[in-house]
Amino acid sequence: MANTTVVLDNGAYTAKVGLANEDEPQVIPNCIMKAKSERRRVFVGNQIDECRDTSALYYILCFQRGYLLNWDTQKTVWDHIFSKDGIGCSLENRSIVITEPQMNFHSVQEAMLEMLFEEYRVAGLYKTTSAELAAFNYVADSEERTTMQSLNCIIIDVGYSFTHVVPFVLGRRVLEGIRRIDVGGKALTNHLKELISYRHLNVMDESHVVNQIKEDVCFVAEDFKNAMRVHECDKKRKEIAVDYVLPDFTTCKRGYIRMPGQPREEEEHQQMVPLCNERFTVPELLFNPSDIGIQQVGIPEAVVDALKACPWEAHRELLLNILIVGGSAQFPGFLPRLKRDLRSLVPDDLEVSLICPEDPVRYAWYGGKEVATSVNFEEFVYTREEYDEYGIHGLHQR
Amino acid sequence: MSARIKDAEKKRVLDGAARQRRARKALEALEQDNFHDDPHADLVMSKKLPKFQDSIKSGKEKKGKRKGAEYFRAKYRKNFQQLLEEDKQQPNYVSAAAPPPKNPVRHFCAVCGNFSQYSCTACGTRYCRVRCLRTHQDTRCLKWTA
Ligand SMILES: [Zn+2]
Ligand SMILES: [Zn+2]
Numbered sequence: 001m002a003n004t005t006v007v008l009d010n011g012a013y014t015a016k017v018g019l020a021n022e023d024e025p026q027v028i029p030n031c032i033m034k035a036k037s038e039r040r041r042v043f044v045g046n047q048i049d050e051c052r053d054t055s056a057l058y059y060i061l062c063f064q065r066g067y068l069l070n071w072d073t074q075k076t077v078w079d080h081i082f083s084k085d086g087i088g089c090s091l092e093n094r095s096i097v098i099t100e101p102q103m104n105f106h107s108v109q110e111a112m113l114e115m116l117f118e119e120y121r122v123a124g125l126y127k128t129t130s131a132e133l134a135a136f137n138y139v140a141d142s143e144e145r146t147t148m149q150s151l152n153c154i155i156i157d158v159g160y161s162f163t164h165v166v167p168f169v170l171g172r173r174v175l176e177g178i179r180r181i182d183v184g185g186k187a188l189t190n191h192l193k194e195l196i197s198y199r200h201l202n203v204m205d206e207s208h209v210v211n212q213i214k215e216d217v218c219f220v221a222e223d224f225k226n227a228m229r230v231h232e233c234d235k236k237r238k239e240i241a242v243d244y245v246l247p248d249f250t251t252c253k254r255g256y257i258r259m260p261g262q263p264r265e266e267e268e269h270q271q272m273v274p275l276c277n278e279r280f281t282v283p284e285l286l287f288n289p290s291d292i293g294i295q296q297v298g299i300p301e302a303v304v305d306a307l308k309a310c311p312w313e314a315h316r317e318l319l320l321n322i323l324i325v326g327g328s329a330q331f332p333g334f335l336p337r338l339k340r341d342l343r344s345l346v347p348d349d350l351e352v353s354l355i356c357p358e359d360p361v362r363y364a365w366y367g368g369k370e371v372a373t374s375v376n377f378e379e380f381v382y383t384r385e386e387y388d389e390y391g392i393h394g395l396h397q398r
Numbered sequence: 399m400s401a402r403i404k405d406a407e408k409k410r411v412l413d414g415a416a417r418q419r420r421a422r423k424a425l426e427a428l429e430q431d432n433f434h435d436d437p438h439a440d441l442v443m444s445k446k447l448p449k450f451q452d453s454i455k456s457g458k459e460k461k462g463k464r465k466g467a468e469y470f471r472a473k474y475r476k477n478f479q480q481l482l483e484e485d486k487q488q489p490n491y492v493s494a495a496a497p498p499p500k501n502p503v504r505h506f507c508a509v510c511g512n513f514s515q516y517s518c519t520a521c522g523t524r525y526c527r528v529r530c531l532r533t534h535q536d537t538r539c540l541k542w543t544a
Binding site (some may be wrong): 039302 | 437441481486487497500503506511526
């Protein structure tokens with residue numbers, strides 16, 4: 001019997017990885033980190049859990065502008081992932097399901113194939129995108145008997161480097177309809193960093209901490225103008241204003257929102273940041289990138305623009321099957337806001353239905369598991385024999 | 399007011415080009431991974447450490463013709479801009495970009511985050527009311543150049 005296939009949803013922020021017969025993937029930071037407190041070592045992937053003081057953490061990422069460009073970093077992280085400290089087995093003589101970004105560059109694809117086949121000696125690979133894997137999982141999950149061949153849906157992948165709107169008609173990506181918005185988790189964290197640094201205290205070196213602040217306090221306003229009015233009104237302001245206690249890495253390793261009322265004794269000496277409209281103006285960039293000078297429409301208009309590139313007969317079903325995945329899809333309020341905005345943009349006789357899965361980060365990986373364990377998986381796989389004979393060109397002629 | 403003081407004040411006003419440069423820098427900063435230097439940059443020791451785990455093991459463990467990370471770094475060294483220029487696919491990265499917005503752009507006060515109608519005459523930073531303008535002038539105007 002063939003070795004169990006590995007599924008790797010290789011994101012710019014985290015790699016979701018595991019054997020296809022496992023129930024769930026590990027989520028491992030896809031980067032190398034350096035801490036100023038520990039000068040004798042670096043932290044690769046989930047080794048960061050061993051780091052006691054993550055202040056001023058320095059990141060070496062594999063991806064630039066959303067594409068895998070730093071291959072030596074990626075190799076170090078993959079070496080870690082495919083060792084006993086990672087998933088516990090090597091890639092040698094196994095097939096792999098691996099994701100790449102939408103519109104990946106040719107030479108990046110070439111590098112990926114060369115490294116996997118020649119360096120890690122995989123038996124075969126199926127190269128795909130997170131959106132396609134999410135679509136697979138959507139089909140597998142659906143209660144009606146939808147097949148991949150009959151699937152019309154829109155996947156919105158809100159990632160770390162950018163956001164993609166990917167329409168599928170009859171189970172295939174409509175390439176002309178794919179839209180990219182240059183806002184993702186990284187831009188949001190960096191924007192929050194700048195707001196806090198301008199208004200309160202300099203946190204420009206604190207990506208790790210500010211990323212946690214973002215996760216802990218940010219939400220999407222369902223009605224942005226109304227939320228701004230609440231913020232401007234001195235009486236109502238307290239509905240959204242919070243104090244965030246920063247970690248000091250001795251008594252407190254992770255920051256948190258301070259409970260209203262008297263500060264607790266141990267909080268007397270801790271640094272606090274007051275946050276109010278920052279909580280919703282930051283995720284707002286996903287809906288209005290122009291708020292920060294990016295000359296692009298936000299997600300709702302991008303969905304409508306993507307729709308225009310799809311055959312009109314499919315529109316009704318596309319709007320009924322909008323699936324949101326990716327780490328930055330987890331802000332509270334994201335779904336109702338998107339629904340509200342879309343409702344106002346599409347004709348009244350078309351229904352709009354959005355789905356955000358319970359776990360939008362791992363969702364695509366589960367789709368990869370479906371593919372890898374399906375009976376016709378071998379038809380998807382580009383084998384080492386094929387690679388040795390035709391190189392990357394054979395893959396593109398399939 | 400003497401001409402010299404006027405001159406000095408003039409110099410403290412950012413011109414259009416400088417403001418554009420600042421706006422561009424702000425956009426680039428959104429993509430930046432770190433705003434501080436490598437905390438281990440001064441370590442001499444780290445240079446002696448093998449850069450990649452596999453370069454320690456590979457010699458013993460696997461005698462195959464593996465190329466190692468250095469090979470990949472040297473072969474695939476194109477930066478994003480170069481990849482963009484040689485990209486011949488259709489549709490591609492450029493054509494997939496979301497279109498520009500049609501709605502008028504909203505502005506926000508740099509100090510408090512409210513909607514803003516005004517901008518500082520010296521540097522162009524947005525503010526919403528006199529109180530915020532004062533805060534901006536007292537502590538931030540032309541000092542905050544990220
Ligand atoms: Zn203001
Ligand atoms: Zn100013």
